[in-house]
Amino acid sequence: MSSPPSPNSKFGPYKQALAALSQRTRTPLPSLIISFGILHELTAIVPVAGFFFAARGFGVGEGIVGALAPRPGSEGEGGLAAQLRESWVGERFREWMVEGEARAERVGRRYGWFGYEKGSKPPALSPEEQAERHAEAVLTGRIAGDVANAVVAYALTKALLPVRIGLSMYLAPPFSRTFIQPVASVVTRVFRRKST
Structure with a gap:
């Protein structure tokens, strides 16, 4: 029989919680x-696909990306959209949209989806320049069509991570x-x- 995990190790609490769940549910x-x-x-x-097709069906991908893109000179602007843009939630959602834009491009180029040519190569840029290019696309709201729908689907799925x-x-x-x-x-x- 193996010894119980040390509670002082980095993963000790997780191992103990998993072992307790395994015992309680009688599952190896x-x-x-x-x-x-x-x-x-x-x-x-499943959520990425569902959100993608919902955003595509309702035609809201571009609108959501545009609504969350920060606008120069909009500081202090009133309204719910402006408050959401300025909030921590809006900032976090934009980060996920930047990640989603990078993934949408990678998947699109690999499989020929979202308007990309199958097998096409991205511009030869350093990783930092690529990250800047994706961030600029999201922050200026210059994402359209299925790419915008994919970006929104990715960000919403990331938001559901705790669930x-x-x-x-x-x-x-x-x-x-x-x-x-x-x-x-x-x-x-x-x-x-x-x-x-």
Whole structure:
């Protein structure tokens, strides 16, 4: 039997929490971790796709990007949109939109989506210059069409991270018992038969 994790280690509290969850739900820890990983990815892919198609269907991607882009000389401007732009939430959302713009370009160039030519190469820039280019596109609101929809979908999915983690933790034990453990037992039986 292995010794309990040291509470003084960096990951000690997490290991203890996972071990307690594994014991409480009677789910093997490796199966629980695999379930959490799969669910965490699913709770990212499904919202990104849903938000993308919703933004595209309602035609709101460009409007949201434009509304959150800071406007020169708009300091002290009233209204809900101005307050949101100036707030911590608006600033954080813009950071996620910059990340989303970089990812949308990378995915678009790889698969030929969002108006990019499949396999096309981005301009030869240093990583810092690329980051500046993406930030400028978001901060000036010069993102249009499906790229804007993808940027909004990415940012909204990032905003849901705490909910996604909680949902993944909550659903990991039943997902493990329903899918991971049965698949693992079938794989184990197949390998046992081959070795005999």
